[in-house]
Amino acid sequence: MTRETPARPTIYDVARRAGVSKSLVSLVLRGAPHVSAARRQAVLAAIEDLGYRPSRAASALASQQTRSIGVLIDDFRNPWFVELLAGLRSVLDPAGYTVSVADFQLEAASGRNPVDGFLAQHADALVLAAEPDAALLGEVPVPVVVAGVRELGPATLPEADVVAGDDEHGGTLATRHLVELGHRRIGHITGRGGPAAHRRRGYERTARDAGLEPFVAGQDGGTAEADGYAATVRLLEERPLLTAILAANDVMAVGALAALRERGLSAPSDVAVVGYDNSPLAAYRYLALTSVDPHSRDIGAEAARTLLTRLEQPDAPPRPALLEPTLVIRSSSGA
Amino acid sequence: MTRETPARPTIYDVARRAGVSKSLVSLVLRGAPHVSAARRQAVLAAIEDLGYRPSRAASALASQQTRSIGVLIDDFRNPWFVELLAGLRSVLDPAGYTVSVADFQLEAASGRNPVDGFLAQHADALVLAAEPDAALLGEVPVPVVVAGVRELGPATLPEADVVAGDDEHGGTLATRHLVELGHRRIGHITGRGGPAAHRRRGYERTARDAGLEPFVAGQDGGTAEADGYAATVRLLEERPLLTAILAANDVMAVGALAALRERGLSAPSDVAVVGYDNSPLAAYRYLALTSVDPHSRDIGAEAARTLLTRLEQPDAPPRPALLEPTLVIRSSSGA
DNA sequence: TTGAAAGCGCTAACAC
DNA sequence: GTGTTAGCGCTTTCAA
Numbered sequence: 236m237t238r239e240t241p242a243r244p245t246i247y248d249v250a251r252r253a254g255v256s257k258s259l260v261s262l263v264l265r266g267a268p269h270v271s272a273a274r275r276q277a278v279l280a281a282i283e284d285l286g287y288r289p290s291r292a293a294s295a296l297a298s299q300q301t302r303s304i305g306v307l308i309d310d311f312r313n314p315w316f317v318e319l320l321a322g323l324r325s326v327l328d329p330a331g332y333t334v335s336v337a338d339f340q341l342e343a344a345s346g347r348n349p350v351d352g353f354l355a356q357h358a359d360a361l362v363l364a365a366e367p368d369a370a371l372l373g374e375v376p377v378p379v380v381v382a383g384v385r386e387l388g389p390a391t392l393p394e395a396d397v398v399a400g401d402d403e404h405g406g407t408l409a410t411r412h413l414v415e416l417g418h419r420r421i422g423h424i425t426g427r428g429g430p431a432a433h434r435r436r437g438y439e440r441t442a443r444d445a446g447l448e449p450f451v452a453g454q455d456g457g458t459a460e461a462d463g464y465a466a467t468v469r470l471l472e473e474r475p476l477l478t479a480i481l482a483a484n485d486v487m488a489v490g491a492l493a494a495l496r497e498r499g500l501s502a503p504s505d506v507a508v509v510g511y512d513n514s515p516l517a518a519y520r521y522l523a524l525t526s527v528d529p530h531s532r533d534i535g536a537e538a539a540r541t542l543l544t545r546l547e548q549p550d551a552p553p554r555p556a557l558l559e560p561t562l563v564i565r566s567s568s569g570a
Numbered sequence: 571m572t573r574e575t576p577a578r579p580t581i582y583d584v585a586r587r588a589g590v591s592k593s594l595v596s597l598v599l600r601g602a603p604h605v606s607a608a609r610r611q612a613v614l615a616a617i618e619d620l621g622y623r624p625s626r627a628a629s630a631l632a633s634q635q636t637r638s639i640g641v642l643i644d645d646f647r648n649p650w651f652v653e654l655l656a657g658l659r660s661v662l663d664p665a666g667y668t669v670s671v672a673d674f675q676l677e678a679a680s681g682r683n684p685v686d687g688f689l690a691q692h693a694d695a696l697v698l699a700a701e702p703d704a705a706l707l708g709e710v711p712v713p714v715v716v717a718g719v720r721e722l723g724p725a726t727l728p729e730a731d732v733v734a735g736d737d738e739h740g741g742t743l744a745t746r747h748l749v750e751l752g753h754r755r756i757g758h759i760t761g762r763g764g765p766a767a768h769r770r771r772g773y774e775r776t777a778r779d780a781g782l783e784p785f786v787a788g789q790d791g792g793t794a795e796a797d798g799y800a801a802t803v804r805l806l807e808e809r810p811l812l813t814a815i816l817a818a819n820d821v822m823a824v825g826a827l828a829a830l831r832e833r834g835l836s837a838p839s840d841v842a843v844v845g846y847d848n849s850p851l852a853a854y855r856y857l858a859l860t861s862v863d864p865h866s867r868d869i870g871a872e873a874a875r876t877l878l879t880r881l882e883q884p885d886a887p888p889r890p891a892l893l894e895p896t897l898v899i900r901s902s903s904g905a
Numbered sequence: 906t907t908g909a910a911a912g913c914g915c916t917a918a919c920a921c
Numbered sequence: 922g923t924g925t926t927a928g929c930g931c932t933t934t935c936a937a
Contacts, residue, residue: 258909258910290631294932295626297913298933299913299932357625489857592916593916594923604923627915631914631928632915634916
């Protein structure tokens, strides 16, 4: 009533101008099936003329659906999420969903449960681009799809759909690449969590298959740059003669580069380095990391499709999807 | 009515259980001023017991306020936004606002106007952590605060509050640092846009004051890593004897490192490199960029406070805030 | 194919 | 201080 609100047009206004009832307008709005072309045109025209925008609040209240999807990113500082998000939006946007993203680290730091935040917003569903945490996810009343993270047995959400890259295979690809380059002493830096564990497994199996002894560091550390550095320092202390290092992700690989340099070693001439995620970081010329590409954009798109399906068929059995990663070769591996 | 909705408790249920009217519950919910302690307790208890969560849709509809703030980030791949966002949330969260973020690049790529997205969601206000674009912002019916970007005259939104770092002074700090280190041939790589322009100005003035000839490249390019690389290549072609380079931001600085290396030069031994933003990138050990710290977290917090004030007093005159940057010295400048 | 009418859950006067 | 009462703008049966 104040000057604040220049009286946004409502569905009533549209109906009046188009000479129809508001129900009809509502139908047109949602791409109704059985509306005469004439009326539809009239409604569309009225909408256009008035500059009408439906009120999300009202429709959410009436329909009990917000048409919004919460996306929980593990850590904004690890840029692997960028493509994932692009993929998600490429299908969610056209479907009329709004996506709102939050950063797990940030939320957790302030003592909040990020999932609660989304629930408070009444998101219709959640995308978890992070390690699912049973504690946090205890009682989520909406569909959840885990994207980009292939879960380990016990932590699995019984109800959740999973769309991820085949991390174990990715670990294999990277390791095989190194083996084919002639490396015999290949180390691996890893961290806590499911994705790292799968990648590690791929590394270990492939190394053994090639008759090499796997050597891993950082198993109970984090997966950030500093953790990559620290793990590499330890790795080199115990195995000074390594000629190659596979990192559980790109940022850790950057940490590894630092540790190598401090020892007077450089990549790829002394030690080959391979990352994982093919994040924007890997493409930086100065780093030029050979990296496993999980095809995060595709994962995002597929996750979104899965979500849409789930929303339509809440009771369908979850069908986990595992995308095949590929290897992007840049100079850090000396290939 | 389907099994879908396990009948979420409403304000009615709370009221009944607490033995009060729903208005009273509503009052308590919003930290009412004049409610008796006893009743308040009863209401709070009932809320707790029932696991009640207010419906945002309903309250938005009734109050015409969504209590949500849209934050528009320039580019998710440039991690300077992380701290800014943390600062924003540190004050918006406690104030009961939800922040939803979008990435300008991503939105633009899909041909959407990101501001429209927020308006469709009926955000109560917008934070622009990006260059304000008059075209996009034409008719924004809600308060806007520009955060982290100090605007240039003509592009200025008449109505917008601005909270930014003093980029010109930052440029000065960085340049002075280099001068004090004894450098006489200092180049600068820059790009389009306001922040870069201010930083450049600080560089140019300080260089001249020190009796040095400023030399700038990349003026009409972008501000990503590849642009930093390209600008440095040109810089070095024309001024092969430079001993220091100031970049308009950290990612460009990383691009510069690559260009230097390709010419057989390294930082800091041959050429000192300084970045800007003090983003997570700068702190990577492998990069260890000396960088101007705009104190993005503080900027975010201040921007949020400004927003809150504006929301209460829509007609108060804008009061731009300019925070003082500091210099974070790491090894890339050889100090 | 279209319209009427009853809410969705909450806020905000206004009474009491 | 606390309760009553209208809506907020849309969706959704149910009739027509």
